[in-house]
Amino acid sequence: MVFETIIGLEIHVELATKSKIFCSCPTTFGSSPNENTCPVCTGMPGTLPVLNEEVVTLAVKAGTALSCEINRINKFDRKNYFYPDLPKAYQISQFDLPICSKGYVDVALGEKSKRINITRIHLEEDAGKLIHLEDEPISLVDYNRTGVPLIEIVTEPDLRSPEEAVAFLKTLKSILQYAEISDCKMEQGSLRCDANISIREIGTEVLNTRVEIKNLNSFKEVLKALEKEEKRQRELYQYKEEYKIQQETRKWDAAKGKTIPMRSKEESHDYRYFPEPDLKPVLIEEDFLKRAIENIPELPEERKRRIIQQHGVKEMQVDILIGQKELADYFEEVLSCGANPIEAANWITVDLLRVLKDIDISEEGVPIKANYLAKLIELVQTGKISRTAGKEIFDEMVRTDKSPEALVEEKGLSQISNTSELEKIAAEVLSQNLQAIEDYKNGKPQAIGYIMGQTMKATKGKANPQIVKEIIEEKLKKVQI
Amino acid sequence: MKVEAMRIQDIQKGYKEKNFSAIEITKDYLDRARKFDGSIKAFISLNEDAALRDAEAIDARMLKGEEVGLLAGIPIAIKDNICTRGMKTTCASKMLEDFVPPYDATVVKKLKEAGAIIIGKTNMDEFAMGSSTENSAFTATKNPWDTTKVPGGSSGGSAAAVAAGFAPLAFGSDTGGSIRQPASFCGLVGLKPTYGLVSRYGLIAFGSSLDQIGPFTRTVEDCALSLQAIQGQDSMDTTSYKGKIEGQYVSELQEDIKGLRIGIPKEFFQAGLNPEIAKAMKDSMEVLEKMGAILEEFSLPIMDSALSAYYIISSAEASSNLARYDGVRYGYRSNSFEGINELIVNSRTEAFGKEVKRRIMMGTYVLSSGYYDAYYKKAMLLRSKIKDSFANAFESYDIILSPTSPILPFNIGEKLEDPLQMYLADIYTVSINIAGVPAISIPCGFSRSKLPIGLQFIGNHFSEKQLLKAAYSLEQQLGIHQVMPVLKEV
Numbered sequence: 016m017v018f019e020t021i022i023g024l025e026i027h028v029e030l031a032t033k034s035k036i037f038c039s040c041p042t043t044f045g046s047s048p049n050e051n052t053c054p055v056c057t058g059m060p061g062t063l064p065v066l067n068e069e070v071v072t073l074a075v076k077a078g079t080a081l082s083c084e085i086n087r088i089n090k091f092d093r094k095n096y097f098y099p100d101l102p103k104a105y106q107i108s109q110f111d112l113p114i115c116s117k118g119y120v121d122v123a124l125g126e127k128s129k130r131i132n133i134t135r136i137h138l139e140e141d142a143g144k145l146i147h148l149e150d151e152p153i154s155l156v157d158y159n160r161t162g163v164p165l166i167e168i169v170t171e172p173d174l175r176s177p178e179e180a181v182a183f184l185k186t187l188k189s190i191l192q193y194a195e196i197s198d199c200k201m202e203q204g205s206l207r208c209d210a211n212i213s214i215r216e217i218g219t220e221v222l223n224t225r226v227e228i229k230n231l232n233s234f235k236e237v238l239k240a241l242e243k244e245e246k247r248q249r250e251l252y253q254y255k256e257e258y259k260i261q262q263e264t265r266k267w268d269a270a271k272g273k274t275i276p277m278r279s280k281e282e283s284h285d286y287r288y289f290p291e292p293d294l295k296p297v298l299i300e301e302d303f304l305k306r307a308i309e310n311i312p313e314l315p316e317e318r319k320r321r322i323i324q325q326h327g328v329k330e331m332q333v334d335i336l337i338g339q340k341e342l343a344d345y346f347e348e349v350l351s352c353g354a355n356p357i358e359a360a361n362w363i364t365v366d367l368l369r370v371l372k373d374i375d376i377s378e379e380g381v382p383i384k385a386n387y388l389a390k391l392i393e394l395v396q397t398g399k400i401s402r403t404a405g406k407e408i409f410d411e412m413v414r415t416d417k418s419p420e421a422l423v424e425e426k427g428l429s430q431i432s433n434t435s436e437l438e439k440i441a442a443e444v445l446s447q448n449l450q451a452i453e454d455y456k457n458g459k460p461q462a463i464g465y466i467m468g469q470t471m472k473a474t475k476g477k478a479n480p481q482i483v484k485e486i487i488e489e490k491l492k493k494v495q496i
Numbered sequence: 497m498k499v500e501a502m503r504i505q506d507i508q509k510g511y512k513e514k515n516f517s518a519i520e521i522t523k524d525y526l527d528r529a530r531k532f533d534g535s536i537k538a539f540i541s542l543n544e545d546a547a548l549r550d551a552e553a554i555d556a557r558m559l560k561g562e563e564v565g566l567l568a569g570i571p572i573a574i575k576d577n578i579c580t581r582g583m584k585t586t587c588a589s590k591m592l593e594d595f596v597p598p599y600d601a602t603v604v605k606k607l608k609e610a611g612a613i614i615i616g617k618t619n620m621d622e623f624a625m626g627s628s629t630e631n632s633a634f635t636a637t638k639n640p641w642d643t644t645k646v647p648g649g650s651s652g653g654s655a656a657a658v659a660a661g662f663a664p665l666a667f668g669s670d671t672g673g674s675i676r677q678p679a680s681f682c683g684l685v686g687l688k689p690t691y692g693l694v695s696r697y698g699l700i701a702f703g704s705s706l707d708q709i710g711p712f713t714r715t716v717e718d719c720a721l722s723l724q725a726i727q728g729q730d731s732m733d734t735t736s737y738k739g740k741i742e743g744q745y746v747s748e749l750q751e752d753i754k755g756l757r758i759g760i761p762k763e764f765f766q767a768g769l770n771p772e773i774a775k776a777m778k779d780s781m782e783v784l785e786k787m788g789a790i791l792e793e794f795s796l797p798i799m800d801s802a803l804s805a806y807y808i809i810s811s812a813e814a815s816s817n818l819a820r821y822d823g824v825r826y827g828y829r830s831n832s833f834e835g836i837n838e839l840i841v842n843s844r845t846e847a848f849g850k851e852v853k854r855r856i857m858m859g860t861y862v863l864s865s866g867y868y869d870a871y872y873k874k875a876m877l878l879r880s881k882i883k884d885s886f887a888n889a890f891e892s893y894d895i896i897l898s899p900t901s902p903i904l905p906f907n908i909g910e911k912l913e914d915p916l917q918m919y920l921a922d923i924y925t926v927s928i929n930i931a932g933v934p935a936i937s938i939p940c941g942f943s944r945s946k947l948p949i950g951l952q953f954i955g956n957h958f959s960e961k962q963l964l965k966a967a968y969s970l971e972q973q974l975g976i977h978q979v980m981p982v983l984k985e986v
Binding site for chain 2: 062064102289
């Protein structure tokens with residue numbers, strides 16, 4: 016029997032607002048514990064939520080970027096459960112009337128493209144963080160993240176392999192970043208993913224018992240966890256032990272490299288959803304919708320088309336550039352500093368990418384200032400330095416933040432392109448190498464190479480080789496006559 | 497004139513004429529509260545030092561001839577479920593026994609800006625759940641008219657404080673009748689404003705879609721003035737009304753009510769209504785007719801189911817609203833627990849009273865999967881039908897008249913073991929909260945046993961002006977608002 020894997024994802028994305036969803040506390044990451052809290056987000060008695068309008072704007076943008084229908088009337092509900100990181104003991108979320116529904120993302124899989132449908136996107140507030148001390152029998156709680164706005168994106172079970180799931184996530188992340196909806200930093204938790212996975216016989220349409228996997232903190236972990244669970248379930252089917260697959264939530268343990276049961280269906284919460292009485296339904300007016308949609312920044316596909324058209328960069332290189340928004344932004348920043356687009360694309364997709372293997376630019380930024388790279392490109396293009404010297408300076412710039420001019424100066428790499436100066440030096444070299452001239456006259460053209468080498472040596476390698484070559488050829492011709 | 501007999505307007509007149517100072521008035525009320533509250537138990541806490549400081553400050557401002565607020569120098573009492581910055585706000589619960597809010601409720605902020613002086617926080621049924629103020633974790637409040645009787649609830653402390661003359665003005669909250677019923681039991685004017693007219697920010701939630709803050713006063717005029725001071729849109733409460741509202745009630749009270757169409761819903765006058773109360777209603781109706789109002793009986797049919805809908809909706813919301821009291825961040829925490837689940841369970845088991853637990857369980861049940869459709873969803877359907885039937889009624893009538901309570905103030909302890917009997921005390925008040933419309937209870941007579949009887953006027957959304965006008969006209973004709981209970985010192 017041949018089986019296929021069915022995967023659906025639930026993705027939580029923190030929206031890039033300055034303040035929280037229901038109060039004016041900042042959403043800054045990395046503040047000291049409980050610094051960004053107030054009576055509202057810590058659920059003090061008597062406090063009430065007030066919806067941050069920017070949250071609605073961003074969710075509408077997300078929905079539009081993911082080709083969803085925007086539900087002009089949507090509402091909030093309470094999801095009730097006890098947990099110390101949830102100060103009100105309910106999460107304000109959206110249950111039966113989410114802000115967006117029925118969207119899709121086209122994901123490139125090799126040569127082909129596959130449409131992954133999105134069931135819904137709803138708004139909710141994030142919970143706090145528990146801190147378990149290592150050697151003390153207590154836990155602490157930090158409410159800084161409580162009330163940070165989230166959207167939850169739920170896909171249809173359209174994905175057929177762990178690889179597809181990751182390809183979808185990468186595309187989704189890129190779209191959300193381009194639309195400036197979220198910074199999507201998985202390691203900081205601003206993009207989190209839970210996966211539902213089941214197996215079925217190819218050719219059937221049934222949806223078998225699925226397992227939910229939580230705690231997937233990077234694309235790599237998503238891939239590993241899904242592959243592991245896929246293998247576990249396939250084996251059970253293969254040996255007709257599939258009844259052992261229970262509807263349950265399993266937690267991915269990255270260190271152990273396996274999923275562990277978290278809670279069974281019976282243990283799952285009854286969230287007792289009901290309409291949030293403290294908030295009125297959200298009515299999205301025509302004007303509001305129009306403004307939000309008009310202000311969506313350029314999405315990846317549009318940007319690709321524009322860069323090709325406007326700058327004539329090769330499609331293969333543009334694919335690399337737009338694959339990571341920070342890289343495309345950097346490319347255009349370098350251009351705005353006056354660099355030649357073709358040269359800039361070459362430097363970034365070849366030299367920079369080589370360096371970026373070890374650097375996460377979404378975390379640390381590009382290690383070379385855009386105006387420095389633009390300057391470096393100019394220095395090479397105008398012949399002020401050789402290409403080889405350029406590479407050396409490039410590598411140096413990754414390590415230090417000195418300007419290319421300063422490095423040229425420091426390392427004495429500037430190239431002599433001044434013809435009269437080079438002519439003088441060449442004449443000097445020729446006068447000391449009469450034997451070579453003789454050889455040349457006797458029909459040994461390789462003598463030119465020797466003389467050129469001597470000239471370069473005399474200039475400590477700083478001479479522009481092209482010009483030196485021209486000068487020497489000219490002079491030798493004269494000697495011949 | 498003694499302070500206990502003073503209305504807000506009497507105090508204001510005294511200030512204007514320099515007959516006394518705010519500090520004198522405040523001291524007098526505090527003295528009286530200290531002297532008599534032992535037998536009434538209206539207060540959970542008194543705010544003596546701060547009240548005297550505030551009075552002094554107001555005196556200084558009035559002396560300088562500065563512009564002062566609507567309630568400058570008026571001592572007030574506040575129900576202990578309305579947050580007061582730096583002052584304990586307990587909800588009469590062991591759970592919040594030591595809770596000191598770091599913020600003022602919007603209403604409290606407005607009252608402070610208006611120059612009111614908070615003299616204390618009043619007793620109530622725990623988390624406002626009850627109709628007798630016996631469900632307080634601390635003590636039961638007595639009815640100043642007869643201390644063997646309950647003052648009504650849940651805002652019984654606020655009602656008793658005004659009835660006993662500890663303050664000319666007190667504030668309570670009304671989720672299903674918690675202002676009007678105690679006002680009726682204590683012979684006072686009590687108003688539940690239209691849902692959204694007064695901010696709920698800082699009112700510790702019971703049933704969020706039903707709760708409103710409102711005043712207890714001796715007269716309708718005082719009620720009108722107090723409403724002016726606390727009403728209005730609040731950016732901290734998105735359920736507060738954003739439209740235009742009436743700003744002036746006091747100046748237009750005296751217009752006559754000739755031609756006012758008053759509907760008498762027959763469902764509010766059926767079996768279960770105390771005959772003495774029925775008689776008092778009849779007398780008042782005659783007075784109104786003599787004044788030129790047009791009275792007509794009509795049917796408001798779904799009212800029999802309003803009580804069930806109310807207990808489902810309010811308990812559902814309460815079960816969620818009270819979930820935050822888990823012993824983690826503030827409030828009571830059990831001494832014995834192992835692990836987080838026990839911490840939460842033990843704290844809640846030890847700190848919530850019987851009635852609160854009953855409502856939490858009811859609310860949790862009606863929201864549970866498998867029961868949601870049968871209870872909560874049905875109750876929400878009923879809610880929209882009740883709204884519709886009020887809307888229909890207000891096409892034909894300007895105002896609806898009914899008794900506030902079907903029964904007279906009952907004995908302390910009488911209904912404590914029979915929650916259903918207790919719930920029936922709210923039968924005439926709950927539908928008003930479900931519909932979100934305003935209603936006022938005013939005293940309209942006494943029983944043979946000298947217990948106050950209250951009459952309820954119900955208005956359409958944001959028709960407080962008309963409601964107050966009708967209440968004022970009737971009050972003036974009846975002239976019983978000057979009668980006061982006699983207190984005993986213990």
